[in-house]
Each structure stands twice: as structure tokens, then as C-alpha cells.
Amino acid sequence: MSLITKDVTKKFGEMNTLILKGISLEIKSGEMVSITGRSGSGKSTLLYILSSLDSPTAGQVLIDGVNIHQLGIRDLHHFRNQNMGFVFQFHHLLPELSALENILMPAVKAGQSQEKKQKALEIMSEFSILDKANHRPAQLSGGEQQRVAIARALVMNPRYIFADEPTGNLDSANGLAVINFFKKINSQFGTTIIYVTHDKEFAQMGHRQIQLVDGQLA
């Protein structure tokens, strides 16, 4: 049970700018790994390729032995829905829905919104946002919005959580709280967590760091 990349390369644009240069790595199940590097080093690109949102120009990404970039559209989306949770820097909550409804969106897709409702409320309680269940995102603080986004990533009990700069838009206290949530989830449920951060302190809070320099592993 692991996530393996084999010689992953990514080129961008008409000039074929090389962003990732032959990345080969393995992230074991249950690990909490940070990806760090300077701006433009390719850390977000690597995260999105690992998470199936982007595809490599060359190379393979195998999750539990399955090349995710060779899955059909329906299988790929089902795989994401059942196995992956995403947390972005800008939360990306649906403004028309309440916090609880936002958290339940992956379950809505899976047709399990009723079954997962209790689980969603438990997570909200754990994250101290239970009283905000019926609040719209606009009525929440930045930290609360990010907690809702993390709760949404967790509601389907995914095996992998991918987070791109999850603390980037938060003050240090809220940022620390988010990383602590990740640690708790990781230890409590054994969820594999891969997160991109430029904050050294937060990066060191994972089991290990993957540092990128100019598109290569340092």
C-alpha cells in the first residue's frame, strides 16, 4: 500500500519548460509527508500529479499498484471520490451551501449523504465548528472555512489527503491548528497526508520532507 512515482517529468507551455525532472519516490501508506521548495521549484505541480488532478508528461504514478493516469474518466472520478481528499489554499467552498452541506458534497456524489451526515457532524465537533453547521461560508472566518474544507476532505474516510498550501492563507495560529488536525487525522485514522508548504516549521511537523530544487529531488 503505497504511492510510487517512476521517473515523472512535467513540461509546460509552448517552450516546453521542464518543471519536474525525473522524479522517482515512494510514499508509504500512513505517512505524513511535506513537499517543500522555493517558488517555481515544482512542488504544487508534483502534488497535483500525485493526486491525479494533473498528468505527467512522462513517467508513471502508481497508487497501490494502479497507474491512476490510465484510468477512464468515470473510474478516475470514482477513485478520487472514494480514496482522496483535497485541501486547497483558498478553501474553495461552495458559497450557496451551508458548512454541513459543503462537507457532505463528496457523500452526495457517492449517494451516501444520509449515511455520512453523522460522521460529518462528528468531524465538525472535533474541529470545534459544530455550531457553524448551518452557516454559509461567507459567515465563517478564514480558519473556520479551512476547517470546513478539511472536514470535507475527510468525510469519505479517504486513504490519501492532498493539501496545497493549506496554511498559506491563514495566520500562524490557525495554520498551526490545521497542521495539528492533519497530525491527529494521520495518527487516528492512518490517513496518508501529503501537503505542500513553504513554511519550514510546518514542513518539519510531518514524518518526512520531500524537498524540490528546480524540479528535482534535493
Place this chain on the structure above:
Amino acid sequence: MFSLAIRQLISRKNQTLLTLMGIILGSAAYVAISAMMLGFQSFIVDQLVNNDAHIRISAREEILTAANVRDFFYDSDQNVHWLQPPSGRKDNASIVSPQSWIARLDKDPEVFAYSPQIVTQAIVNLGHINTTVRIVGSDPEKQRNVSNIEKYMLAGKWTDIGSSGNKIIMGEDLMIKIGAHQSETVMLSVGKQNPQPFKIVGVFKLGVKSIDESTLFGSLSDIQNLNQTPGQITDIAIRLHDVTKAGEVATTWNMFSQDKVQSWDQANEGIMSVFKTQDIVRNSMTISILIVAGFGIYNILSLAVTHKKREIAILRSIGFEPNDILQLFFIQGLILGLIGGIAGAGLGYILSIIMSNIEVSSQRGLGSNHMMVSFDWMIYVKAVFLSVFAASVSGYLPARSAGKMEPIDIIRSEVS
């Protein structure tokens, strides 16, 4: 997706209401214009169909030629030279074999009723006033089954004509024209003998001036006697069970008949072509309005797609497929089309009621002088269908582009 689609529409209240207004106005305009035009058309068709006949069999007009006069008067070996070749219409054109027609009509399952008639021109005289009129002689019992003339009687009863006794029913405008009154006696002449007295026993008003000021109805035998052609039938008016089959039946009968057989629509091709033009204008206007409304939907959804890029990215990342995203926006277009179409049909209905209460200058039969408006339910079904169709087409394009968006492209554009 349906619930999310509705919430997204509600969250953009102003844009949604503005777009809905466009669709509502388009749909209402379609209903109101259709109600007015179809109301007018059905009134005219009612006059054409129900006050005359679904099918009319009439004597074919024969024009005299030198050849057929020569064959009648001279042997074939005689050399005839005409100083002035014969020409003109043959007098007393009548149906070749009315009995065979009557036998056929009695057996034909398509035929509901028929009425043999004699139709001729005459001069009506009252005091010093003379005017040319068209006289229709028929059996009133048979005629009432063929036409709706009874509905348009202002005074007297249709059956007062009776089977004999020189009684006539006269159009109101004709009575005014010659200064006649009910129960008064006028003189009628077809130019073959001295004028004969006829008593006015009833007055009708169809609302069609050309008929109301020039037509008289009398009994078949009275008019045959007036015309000095006893037993002669010039026309047979026929009512079918299904008026829509009139054209088809008339064409079939025409193939084996020496007489002229015409359905009501064949006889009024000019009017029918006006109706077709009206329909083209009506549909063109509607399409134009709906295209404008469609652009509204296209704009609002295109803007929504642009504004909702982040949400599209997150939905895709949590497992929603491109088709789900397409549905999310397509449903919004459909909802706008459906609500706009239904509300527009409702508004169109109110407009139709208002229009039907507007008095128009030309008087209709039975004194009804309000604008003729159709309340055919198909108008409303079409209005809703057209709105939903326009919404589907205009909603599909932005919805498809939303479905094609890749989450990583959206995320990258957000970062950059």
C-alpha cells in the same frame, strides 16, 4: 445537482430575475400574438367553413366555343363560317347528375349532412331601390345541418323559410341598404319573367359584409320557380364528420366527377395563404424574441461558469465528473426556460383575457364586437416548449464548456 443548481440561481437573484423577465416576455408575446392571430383565423375559418360548407359541389361553368355550338346546330359535313364566333358562359349551369351524387352522399361514411341548393343572381326591388343579390335556395331542414347560419339570426327563425310560400331571410346590411324591414315584401327578379313578391321572415348577420349586404336565403322550390328551373340543383353543400379531411375528400371526388368539387380551403386559397403568411410572421417574431431571451440565458450561464471556476475545480476534485458539471449548469438553463415559459404563458393568458374584452369597430354576428382571441391550450404548450427549447440550446453551450474545464487548469489560473 438539482438543489445546487437552484441555489446557484437564487444566489444570483438580479441576473436570474432579469433573464427570467426576458423569457417571460418572449413567451407571453408568443401567447398573446398567437391568441390574437389564431382567434382571427378561427373566426374567419368559422365563417368560411361553418356558414357555407366543408365541401361544395357546384356546376362546372361551361364556356361556349365555336366548335361545340357548330356540332349542336350543324352536321359535321356542313361548312360553317362565323361572322362573330359564339362566346360566353353557358346559361343555367347545373349539376350533371344530382341524384347520383345524393345516392353517393347518403352512403359515404365521411359525410355528416348535405344540402342541395340552387344558387343564382337576382335583382331585389323595394320601391325605387334596386340592387343585385345572390339568392341561395335550399331545404331549411337540410341546410341547418350543414351550416351554422341559425346561430347568426338576428330576427325570425331559420326554419321560417319553410318549403314554399315565397319567404326569404335577408342579411341585415342588405336590409339597411334597400330600407327594408322584417315582414315587409320585396320584389325579386332573375330577368326571365315579371318580378315575384317575397316576404322577409328573418334577418341574419354573419359579420362578413360581403355576405350580409348581398345574400338572401329562400326555400329550394321557391327559388327554382323564381329561376324557372324546377328541379334544378346548381350546388350541393356538404358537411363532413371531420373538417380536416375536406381537402382530401374533395380531391378524391373531383377525380371522377364532371362537376366542380371544392373543399372550403381549396375555395379560399387566397385567405389560406394569408394565414400562412401570418403564421410565418408570428413564428418569426417569436423566434426573434426567444433568440434574445436565449442570449440572456447564454450570458448569465457563461458569466456563472466564469465566476464558479473554483467551485467547478473542487467539485471535480471530490469526484464529480464532467457530465455532472455540465448537468449543473444545463439544469439552470432548463429551470430558467421552464419557469420563464410557464410564467410567460400565464402572463400571455392574462393578456389574452384583456384583449378578448377589447371592443373592435367591425361588428360581429349576434352583436359580439369584441376582439376574437384564441384560448387553444396548444398555444400555451408551445410557448412553454419553445422557452424550454431556447433555454436548452442556449444553456448547453456554457454548460458544455464548464464540463470541459480541467480542475488543474482552473487551479493554475487561480494561482497565477
